Amino acid sequence: MKDLLLCVDIGNTNIVLGAYRGGQLQFLSRITSDTRRTGDQYAVELLSILLLYKVQPESFEGAVVSSVVPGITPSVCHAIKKVLSVQPLQLTPGLKTGLNIKIDNPAETGSDLVAAAVAAKAKYPLPIIIIDMGTATTMTVVDENGDFVGGAIMPGLRVSLDALVGSASLLTGIALAPPKRAIGRNTADCMRSGAIYGSAGMIDSLCERFQKELGAPATVVGTGGLCPFIAPYCSTEMVIDELLLVEGLRLIYERNR
Numbered sequence: 001m002k003d004l005l006l007c008v009d010i011g012n013t014n015i016v017l018g019a020y021r022g023g024q025l026q027f028l029s030r031i032t033s034d035t036r037r038t039g040d041q042y043a044v045e046l047l048s049i050l051l052l053y054k055v056q057p058e059s060f061e062g063a064v065v066s067s068v069v070p071g072i073t074p075s076v077c078h079a080i081k082k083v084l085s086v087q088p089l090q091l092t093p094g095l096k097t098g099l100n101i102k103i104d105n106p107a108e109t110g111s112d113l114v115a116a117a118v119a120a121k122a123k124y125p126l127p128i129i130i131i132d133m134g135t136a137t138t139m140t141v142v143d144e145n146g147d148f149v150g151g152a153i154m155p156g157l158r159v160s161l162d163a164l165v166g167s168a169s170l171l172t173g174i175a176l177a178p179p180k181r182a183i184g185r186n187t188a189d190c191m192r193s194g195a196i197y198g199s200a201g202m203i204d205s206l207c208e209r210f211q212k213e214l215g216a217p218a219t220v221v222g223t224g225g226l227c228p229f230i231a232p233y234c235s236t237e238m239v240i241d242e243l244l245l246v247e248g249l250r251l252i253y254e255r256n257r
Helices: 039-052 073-084 111-123 157-167 187-214 227-233 244-255
Strands: 004-010 014-021 024-032 060-067 128-133 136-142 147-155 219-223
Touching: 004 073, 004 244, 014 244, 024 039, 039 073, 060 073, 060 111, 060 244, 111 128, 111 136, 111 147, 111 219, 111 244, 128 187, 128 227, 128 244, 136 187, 147 157, 147 187, 157 187, 187 227, 219 227, 219 244
Parallel strands: 004 060, 128 219
Antiparallel strands: 004 014, 014 024, 128 136, 136 147
């Protein structure tokens, strides 16, 4: 029976795959984004994931893809067509999303931001601040009317650490672990404090500024692969929703069937 939908979010670091049946998530998986992989290599990865979760390829009625890595998109779409025998719907400008994008150039809005905003608008009270903590830390604002009105983009936690280590001769890489205290007593703890408490403080400050500009308290929603490392140290009250992007893709697919 063809009753499954595959939702695929292609990010700079990971590709997130979520399978839905009747609005219920069946599995969620991640693979590494790699521009060197061919479509057939991604097909092997996809087949392996389906085998892992005991899902038959012929069970899928459709697929939807968002991507911020144009160099990978054709290979992933090739893999989906080869394995599932369906033509994936790509989240591009012109699709029905139910989201009014009020920025200077709506066409330049990242498809991941659109998907997250669509899901957040459907699930949470307005206005909403969405924080996606991944390769970049993005903050998106949906106002009290449900309109996408802008946000902010910053280097992500790992990007910042890699840049610091790469530019400072005496500093070496560290594992992402909770800092013991804000005042570090050795180089590694100082770096952890700066990275994690610094990221949390940046998010708190921007949330405060955004809410002042909105003129009202906002629902703050956190998502993304690095959210578990940062969100616990934010003072801003935050809902954690790891399914936000794939939920948004599911909703957009349903609106464009």
